[in-house]
Each structure stands twice: as structure tokens, then as C-alpha cells.
Amino acid sequence: MGDLINIFVKSAFVENMILIYFLGMCSYLAVSKSVKTALGLGAAVIFVLGVTAPVNWIIRENLLVEGALSWISPSLENVSLEFLGLIIYIGVIAAMVQLVEMVIEKFSPSLYLSLGIFLPLITVNCSILGGTLFMITKEYNLVESLVFGLGSGFGFFLAIVSLAAIREKIRYSNIPAPLRGLGMAFIITGLMGLAFMGLMGIKL
Amino acid sequence: MSDVNTKKLITDPLSDNNPITVQILGVCSALAVTGNIANALVMGVAVTLVTAFSNLTISSLRNYIPGRIRLIVQLVVIAALVTLVGEALKAFAYDLSKELSVYIGLIITNCIVMGRLEAFAMGNKPLPSFLDGIGNGLGYAAILLIVGTIRELFGTGSLLGFTFFGEEAFHNISFLKHGFFHAFFHNGLMVLPIASIFIIGIIIWIQRSKNQELVDIS
Numbered sequence: 006m007g008d009l010i011n012i013f014v015k016s017a018f019v020e021n022m023i024l025i026y027f028l029g030m031c032s033y034l035a036v037s038k039s040v041k042t043a044l045g046l047g048a049a050v051i052f053v054l055g056v057t058a059p060v061n062w063i064i065r066e067n068l069l070v071e072g073a074l075s076w077i078s079p080s081l082e083n084v085s086l087e088f089l090g091l092i093i094y095i096g097v098i099a100a101m102v103q104l105v106e107m108v109i110e111k112f113s114p115s116l117y118l119s120l121g122i123f124l125p126l127i128t129v130n131c132s133i134l135g136g137t138l139f140m141i142t143k144e145y146n147l148v149e150s151l152v153f154g155l156g157s158g159f160g161f162f163l164a165i166v167s168l169a170a171i172r173e174k175i176r177y178s179n180i181p182a183p184l185r186g187l188g189m190a191f192i193i194t195g196l197m198g199l200a201f202m203g204l205m206g207i208k209l
Numbered sequence: 210m211s212d213v214n215t216k217k218l219i220t221d222p223l224s225d226n227n228p229i230t231v232q233i234l235g236v237c238s239a240l241a242v243t244g245n246i247a248n249a250l251v252m253g254v255a256v257t258l259v260t261a262f263s264n265l266t267i268s269s270l271r272n273y274i275p276g277r278i279r280l281i282v283q284l285v286v287i288a289a290l291v292t293l294v295g296e297a298l299k300a301f302a303y304d305l306s307k308e309l310s311v312y313i314g315l316i317i318t319n320c321i322v323m324g325r326l327e328a329f330a331m332g333n334k335p336l337p338s339f340l341d342g343i344g345n346g347l348g349y350a351a352i353l354l355i356v357g358t359i360r361e362l363f364g365t366g367s368l369l370g371f372t373f374f375g376e377e378a379f380h381n382i383s384f385l386k387h388g389f390f391h392a393f394f395h396n397g398l399m400v401l402p403i404a405s406i407f408i409i410g411i412i413i414w415i416q417r418s419k420n421q422e423l424v425d426i427s
Contacts, residue, residue: 031236091295099281129319131238134317135315183417192407198403202403
């Protein structure tokens, strides 16, 4: 149990997807203009990451790694389908995003409209695929990868909501015109990243 | 198709319509892999190849793809190309592919590729689409190279492994021995990925103050 809490805290704060690894920046910069839409996108990302990481883990362990196919017939023991990994993972992610889109459209049409194009674009949000790829390099088991997915999603949620809140306030400040909007969002993200790097020394 | 148009397809994404600083596409990988020039160069070439050839493929297929499943078709084409690039890197430059780790796989979710497919290749002929892909890939590579150069030069005092600053540099050339080059201290911030986000922020600032049309009021 302690291990799982460690993985959650680590993936959400110490190894934050956005502020430490800079994954998923495009939607992060584009959807962070108001807190309301940021909350919606953040929640959607938590769900998609929390589902795709364990599902991709199950697929990888049972179909892709070398020797995984031996449950079909012993002659397949040396077959490794790992080169197909990327295509399969992205398929799972696309299916999950499609699901989220249908659920949001049904239960919260106003959020659906405000997210617009960025809902389907979760498919190409690098933090989702990054979650799966990091889970593989870190060699987590099924439960750990579920916690890792939820933690990374929570980290994304935290980062995008904070940036949205700062951008709502900073709209009235006196910033040089060429730096307004996108440029300032970059600088703020950098400062937030510096703050989060302060957590790096923590041993978990 | 006139000659001017062809040229514009390549040159426009280099500055006025740069994928990273203007279209905000493909920012993620630009920030993470620019620690040194070699990484930036490999990543730039890989993305240029994938963008160009996925644009070419999708553009030649565009009249046969049903609208409903177009995202899946695009993803499969991109994923296949990225897999090819990844395997080629593993075969010919294993160390680099280890260093770039997950970021090669993440080209699939690089918004530049998907964004150009949606915005250009779905509505244009194969040849212009191919050129558009090359142009945007080069625009991306240009930003990566600028950031990579600044970070490597000030972070470690060297360029492509050749030392310029610091105590090791020029220690056998007497008149440079005690000058400016010798007094340089390595900048720890530049080694960290966080530096690239500030550098890109400043690039945006410079670019927009030169080109007032890009300034957004909101």
C-alpha cells in the first residue's frame, strides 16, 4: 500500500507529466484560457490515462512481449510482437477517447461544446501515450500501472488548472504586447516547472 | 501550381507560420529533447521525414478515406511511419535511440504531423502536401536547433562535443588561456529541460515584436 501511495505522489508531483517531462503541452497551452474548460479537460485526461495505462499493460503482457503468446501454442514461444506496440497502444487510446467523448456529450453538453476540437485531440495528447510508454520503461505491474496512470492524470489536472487560474488573473496585467498570451504562458509554465523541480530531491 | 507557391510552402513555416511558435503544434517534444545539438538534429530529421511522407500518403489516399474513420486511418499511417523510423534508428544509431527513449514513439502524438494532415493534406494534391510536410518539419527542426545550440553552448560549454568554454577549452593555446573563455562557468539551468521553455518563450517574444501581425490582444 505504501508503495502505491509513493507511486501516486511521485507521478503527480515529483515526475509531473507537464512541468517536469513537458508532455501534452499543446492542449495544455491551448485550453488553459479559462478555469472551467481546464477542469473539464483535466478530468477527461485523468480518466483516459487511468484506463489506458492498465489496459495497455494487460495487452502488452498477454500478447506482445516475447513468449507471451505461448498460451496459444508452445510453438509461438519465441515470437515477439513488440514492434506492433505503438500501433496497438494508440488504437486503445483512440477507442477510450471516443468513449469519453460520447459520455461527455450525453451528460454535459455544455462542457462538450466548450472543449470543442480539444476533446478528440486528447488522442494525440503526448501525455497519454507517454503514460503508457513510461509505464513500460519503469516495469510496473498491473496495479502499479493503474496508480501511475491516475497519478499522472492528476498531475496534468493540477498543472492545467493552475495555469488557467494564473492566466485568468494575469489578463489585466501590463505585459509587453508581443509577450502577451502564448509567450507569457510559456514563461509562467517555466516558473511553475522551476517550483516543481524543488520537489525533485524528495526520496520516495 | 506556380513556382512562387512551391517556394512559399517551404519558406512560410520557417518563420511567419512556424509550427511551434505560431501554430503551437509539437511543443512537447521540442522542449524535452533539446539538451544538445545531436539530439535536436536527429529529432528534426525524424519529424521532417514522418511529416513529409504521412502527408504524401494521406494526400494520395484522401479521396478514398471515409470521414468517420479518418482519424484512425491517419493514426495508423503515422504509427507505421514512426515505427519504421524508430527501428531504423535502433539499427543504425543505437546509443542515440536509447537517449531519445520514449520521444521517438511520441512522434506519433506530435501534433505537427496530425495537424498538417488535417489542415493541409486532406485538401491538397500529393506533391504540395509533400512539400508542406517538408516545410513544417524544417520549421520545427529550426526551432529545435536554435534551442539545442543555446542549451548546449551555455549548459556544457561545448558544441557537438567540441569544447568552447571552460577550463578544458584552449588550454594549450597560450593567449586564450586566461581570457574570457577560461572564466566561463557552466550554467546548470541550461542543462535542465526547463531552460528550453524560457528560450522558446523569448523566441516568441522576439518574433512577435518583429512581426506585429502575430500579436494576440486577448
